[in-house]
Structure formats: structure tokens, C-alpha cells
Amino acid sequence: MAALVSLFSHQTRRRLAILVAPSSRSRASFSCSSSYYPRAFATDPTDSSFMVAFSSPVIESKPLQPAARADTAPLSTSFSLHVLNDVLVSLPRSQFLPSSSLFDSSHYTKTRLDWRSASMIAFWMVNFGLVGVISNEQEPCLAEQDSKELLLKPSSFKQSLVDELQAACEVDRVVLDPEERYNHAKSWNSYYKVDTTPDAIVYPKSTEEVVAIVKICERYKVPIIPFGGNTSIEGHLASPRGGVSIDMNLMKGIKELHIKDMDVVVEPGIGWIELNEFLKPFGLFFPLDPGPGASIGGMCATRCSGSLAVRYGTMRDNVISLKVVLASGDVVKTASRARKSAAGYDLTRLIIGSGGTLGVITEVTLRLQKIPEASVVSLCGKASRFLGGIMVKQASDFLCRNLKVAMCNFPSVKDAADVAIATMHSGIQVSRVELLDEVQIKAINLANGKHYPEQPTLMFELIGTEAYSLEQALQVKKIAEEHHASDFVFADTAKEKEDLWKMRKEALWACTTLRPEAEFMVTDVCVPLSRLAECIYTSKVLLDASPLICTIVSHAGDGNFHTIILLDPQSEEELKEAHRLADEMVKIALAMEGTCTGEHGVGVGKLKFLEEELGQEALMTMGKIKRTLDPNNIMNPGKTVPPEFCY
Template structure:
């Protein structure tokens, strides 16, 4: 495992806070080793840094009470959703209290006529869409994992639908947030737009729990489309597939999803999901609209794909067939692990301008081969975002060193192409070294915002920026 930076601990304060919160929350405060380890980070090669206790609030008032207690004793507070983040976001480098939001899981209000919903942070994506289905509405952001909406907001999540519906920053209308001193604020009203002051909603979206703890979220909703069509098309090379993506976006086809699987990923999907796709790079697409509209969109894409040598093009409106394809895409993390049983997958992501996508993906494949890594690639390529998943033996220091070199190279390469070191995973601990490389002096202003809103540095310390 790769060691994460540790920060000074306040053992006296931590003990005092645990004693106070234990009296207040009783069995809803846990200090067992296994639950603490579960609430540290476990999905990358960064070492797990456990909190000292985990508490399960059920209301905003209880979250505020927890934060006030921690502020009084100068103890770190780390918000926890479902633990699916990928860059060490929930590690506790200075110890402290993990605030697990899973019991704050109520859907508070649906305003169907306004196309919005108010939820607590522990509501998951799948829970919300199941609840909304009978009303003809859905929430479109789909990162694959059944993440909590609070976590998705805190990490500015994205996913397969982002090319049409945007990311979390485009779909959060307002937030209720507990600030570092325990005060509760609302960042906006439910109006669809506002020019009222600083946009604190967008400041909190993607702040990874470093500026406040989100306790209520107002989200935009969409109507379930009249018709949905999915399509797939194979290509001889990743370069050809990426160029077809670029032409599709430039042509203005309102595609809802457009996903790339490289040859390794297609093979993994065939084995794991029992598919029979050609063993070449693949694009998966989805179109939303009227019956006539989705048919036209699929037909237009088919013509574009043909220009770039696309083969085995097939489109379907069958719910069963669509679900089978997209479930295979969502299962890619587990499917690719079967390419090398016993290995650990190290997921990393970058995002580049769509015009540089083919260059970036091909370059990533070449670099992985040069370093001797088995690294399948998938991507939400409609917006230039892709993921590499090197599969390595964590007990082999040479392989760990190779994947560290690959991740560093990929981040630097994406930045050199006018891209970003992360399209959706966020910064956490893992991407911190590349944020300053990407934004330079801007990170000093980020640190100044952090210092102003969290002067004690108790909110998820050690993440995104370094306090000076």
C-alpha cells in the first residue's frame, strides 16, 4: 500500500469528543476496529487511515451538534456517504470522527410541477429513481455505483449520462450545509436561477466535505423520455472509435450516453456478462426522445460510424436488451478483475477536450504497455472523460512502482493536452499533487477559501489543498 500523509493528532480532544458523543448518541457511536476501518479508505492503493469513532446522525440538528462538539475540542470531522469514492476522500489522516449519513435517508419533498426534489444526503441514486418512477420522473446522474446523493454532491459526481444532462454541479439547485462552527446555512432557494450574491451552492458542490457537511439537497429532475434507444458499434481501433465520438458531438446529435470500451474491457464484459460482442473497441450509446427522434438519432450515428469503419452496428428499444448492455457497462469494475484474478484494480480518471480524446486514450494504452501493465480503459467519452484500471499485485513493489509511474504520467499528460487530472473522481488525497500542476496559483486562493470557512482545519483535513 502507498502511505498517505499523516497529520498531527489531538488525542486529548479526540478522547473528550468521543466521551461526550457516546453519552449523547449511545449505540449510534461506534469505536470498533472493523467499522472504523470500513470508514477509512479502501478502494485504492492508498493506505487505510481509520477515524477514531463513527457516529450515525438522523437529522441536521444532530450533525450540527456533532460539528460544534468537534469544533470546541479541535477535532477533525469527516463526512461519509457509502464509501465508493476513489481518491482517499474519507481517510482520517489526523484521526477524528466519521459522520456516517446513511440514516439520513429521507426523500423530503417532490415538486413534480417544478421538476425538483428535496432529499437528505443518505438517499442513494437508485433509491431516489425507484421512488420517482411512478411519477414519470428520474434523476439522471449515474456514476455507476449506487452512491449516496450527499457523496455525489460532495465529489461533484458525473457518469454515463453527463454528455446530455451534465454533472452534479448542473443538477444541484440548493443545499443545506453545516459549517465548521456548527452553524446551519442554506445556499439558495428553489428558484431555477438566481443572481443573489456569491454562488455558494457551486462552491460546496465538489468541496469533498472540506468546507461544510451537506445535510439537505435540492436537485433538478427530468421527465422519463417517451422513447429510449440503445446502440452499439465496434471499431478496429480506439482511435477510430474516438474520432466517431468527436464527429457525433460536433454534428450535434443529442446523445444521452456514449461510452467507450477498449478491447480488454470488451473481452472482460463478454466473459463476465455473458455477451458475444466482437473483440475490438466498442461504443455503447443511448438516445432519449420521441419514437421518431431516437430512431433518427440512431440512424445518423450509424452513418457517422460507417465513415470511421464501424461494424456490427445495432440499435434496440427493447428494455431487456438495453438493460443488459448497460448493466454490463456498470459491472466493468468487477468484470475487468477477472482478467487477472487476485489482482487489485487501481482506478484513475482524466478528462481532455474532445478533440484530444483519441490522442489521450491511445497514449494511455501505449504507456501502459511500455510499463508492462494490464490496464483496461473505459470512458464517458462524450465529454472527453476516460478511466484506466491497471490490475496489479499489491505485494509486488515493482508493479506498485509501475502503476504509480503510470498514474503520474497520465495526469501530467492529460494536463499537457489542456485537460484535467480528474473528470469526476475528485482530488481527495490521491490527486493532490496534480491539482497545483493543473491550476498553479489558483490553489492558493482555494486554500484561502478553506482557511476562511474552516479556520481550525477540522473539516476533512488533508484533502484537496494543503493549508499553510
């Protein structure tokens, strides 16, 4: 029988109705949740496909408060259905029906998906404000399902604390539902087992409400776990002592856009993809590109980056100022909007990467970049819709030639990494240089119906004038050929270029084709650029010797690489092996003067390596900072700094 799963959007106060019908060949169990994110409704992927129906999608348009300055553009935004369609079409292993627009004039479409794709659809539906209306079918009840994994400890909160939280916010924005608490204890792509959950989830709408919530928790000595896009990797959302999860997803506003100054002031809940869709018509963009779904606040907390970091830097280089609520309830503005300052301690960068252990971020001022002309064209199919078709074909063709995207294959990952290093040493200004091993290329082929050679592969992007980008591309080709490269090809059209980067961005989801029933353990390390080839090669030997399927994806231009390990989390043997591989990779990186995490953050997963990497003195200093700003240890306790150095 079909099960109707509803997801509640606290931003729009509406529910998204999703009709999920498992195949008759197998039984699938579902859980009903008022949360917006995917694991809430696909808890048992026993079948490779589900039928999903979206009922009456609507567009939510929210006016944004204009900035006070006269030279600032007026702010208002809405997101179109085509944005969602672009996302859905990109999902791996999905066969959509009909082949045209997913949302036709009848506003009712059925499509067959694998369970992970169905999860991503639910996430993006709510993330872009597209919500449905509940039908008359009965929702599945948690008590009627096999839901042993959701048997959580009961809420031990004092009623007086709940009453105070409800007084600080609206009653329905303080949630005690067991399923929602479970889903706030674990990122949807995290392998960490949930043993305990927060006792309540609170959805603030303003800095003032966050202050009130924090002061209540401080008075009751109750832990606080900030919650953003739910995409963190290393157990950042774990709640070993229960507490209150402060979900920032109602704080998604764009407060000010200063076009001449090229900066923007946003609330922490907005996603980087949403922000860039808003900025695109102004010719601006925020250059960091971590995993889909990441929110700006979470990106600050984990000090993330992405494939463009080689050109634009990491989060610490692109945040100008923060507004933070400390454990005392005090609100601190860490800096002015000036691009640089020598005034006092650098509090902005103290908070960035702190993982919610020093305060709750409620406002972020970001440095923006001009969209390179060629990059506009590499996404011209989407950009032209936003700009009302202003860009004519001749201009598009000209600008498209200025963006050079190339791929080449190598006999080994070491050869590929050596080329990335040599390219950086040559002074060539690449905007991206990504390395994928042969296992990851196989996954991409299976997920996208491609036939790329299953060998270690480098992908380059160079931006400039037509003459400059061509000259640089030829230099890269020469370097590659000196390191045994083959099949050096250029992507000629804007569509080809966009498709290449889309496949790279979806590398994680493509891995489901290699072992559909598996979950991911994703880890990253970073080493000095000169040691990258050696580090990847040594790690590759380790991974290839394992019985588990493992892939490598590297931001090769800055010495950072990721491993995706596919495992059955219910298998103690596989889980132990996966942890062994992840730990050995870190040890290899630390032996080469690298770091245990280049962009995922410490969370709880990398705590055990910090003393070896940084030394006791550094950790003791961090502990003094933690004790000073959070004397009662309520701010995301047990994360980022080993507790023994703090209390």
C-alpha cells in the same frame, strides 16, 4: 468450517446474518464488523467462491414526511425483494441457485458467489433495508483470526469528548470498534493503504445532531471526515490525524417532492439508485448515474457525473440548493428553490466538489427530469412492477422502438474516439456515448458469457420519436462507417437494451475475470472534446506497454475517460507501476489543457497535480476560503487543496 458474519444496520437496528463457508481446498479468514459495507467480511479472497446463506429477510418500510405544499405528492416508500434480486442477478461471475427468485417463500436461499459478489450482496441487502436475524451459531471473533492488517492505533480520545458525543447522540451511535474504524478509513474500491483510522464513528439522524457533533469537534480541535456511500476513489476518507467519521447513512430521508416544480429535497445518505426507485412511479428521475452505491451527499462532495452527463450535465448542474453545517456549527442554506438566481456568491457550487473540506452537507435540493418515454420501456420489466402493470404490451412495444441503442466496433480506440467527437459535432442529440477498449470487452464477455468482438467498441443511446431516433441512428451509422466501423448493430428489444447498459455499468466488476486475485486502481482524466482521440490513443500506447492488465472506459461524449488498472497491492513493484501509469495519464491530459480528474474528485490522490493545472494564484485563493470557513482545519484536513496553500 462455516463462519457466520453479521452486519448491523443502524437504520433498521437489526443485524444481517451471512453464513460464509469457504471451499475445503483453501483457508479463508473473516472479520466480524458492525459496519454495513462489504470489505468488513471478505478480507481474504483466497478462494474463488463462498457459500452464502441469507436468513429470514424482511422488508423495512419507512414512512417519509410529506411536504407542506398541497400540490406535492404524499411521500411513502418501501422496497421489494425483486429490487435486490435484480441487483444480485446482475453481479458478474455469480451462479445463483435456484434459477428462479433468489428469495423463495421459505425465506432461506443458498447461492454460490465469488468474494466480490458476496461483498456487493451484503452492501445491497442493507442498502435496501433487507436484513436478517442472527442465528444461534457463534460469530467469529476478531481476536481469533489472523488479522494483522487490522492492528490499528488505539483510540486516543479523551473520555470527556466521547461522553459529549454520546450525549449529543444515542450511546450506541458513537462507535469505537477497531474494525469499524478501519472500514471507515478506506473506500471498498480504493487502493489507498490504511495507516491510520478515525478514532470514532458517529451516526447522526438530523441536522441538529450534526451541528452538535461539529461544535464538539471544533471545541476539541478534532478532525471531521464526512462518510457517505463509501465508493470514493481518491482517498477521500483517509484520516491521517484520526478524528471523528460522521457517517450519514441514517440520514436517508426524502423530505419533499415537488412534482410540478420537478425537484426533490433529500438527506445526504440516500443513494441515487434508491432515489430513482422512489421517483419512478411519478415519471421522474435524477439523471446522474455514477457507480452503484454512491450517496447523494458524496456525489455532491466529489462533483461526480456518469454516462448521462453528456445530456444532463454533472452534479454542479443538477443541484439547486444545499444545507451545510460549517466548522463553526453554523447552518447555511446556499440558495432558494428557484431554478436560477443572481443573488450573491454561488455558495452551492462552492460546496460541490469541496470533498467535505468546507462543511458537512445535511440536505440537498435536486433538479429532476421527466423519464423519457422510451427510457421507461428500456427498463419496463422493473417499471411495470412499480406501476402495477399499467403499461400494456402495445404501448411498451411502441415506446421501445423510440429508444435506439447501437453498438459498433473499430480497429483502434482512436477511430472510436473520432466517431464520438464527430457525432457530437454533428448536433445529434445523444443521451449516452460510451467507449470501451478491447481489453474491457474481453472482460465483459468473460463475465457475462457473451461473444462480442474483442475490439474497441462504441455504445450509443438516442431518444426521441420513432422517426427521429431512427433518423439520428442512421446518421451515427454513416459517421461510424466513415471511420472504419464494423458490426454496427441495434439492440431491438427492451431486454437487449437494458442488458447492454447493465454490462456497461458493471464494467469494473467484470474486470475481476481478467485477474480474480487483483485489486483495482481506477483513475480518470478529462480533456477538451477535440483532444479526446489523441489523449486516449497516447494513453492506450502507454497502458498496452505495461506488464499490468489495464482497461479503458470512456464517457466519450464529454471528453472524460477512466482507466482500470489491475494490481496486487502487496507487490511494491506493481503498486509503483500502477502509480506511474496513473501519473503519466494525468500528465498527458494536462499537456492537452485537460484536468487531472473529470468526476472522481481530488481527495489526496490528485493533490500533487493541482498547482500545474490551476496555478498558485488559484490555489492561494482556495486556501483563503478554507482558512476563513475552517480556521482550525478540522474539516477533512489534507484533501482537495494542498495544505501548504491553506495553513
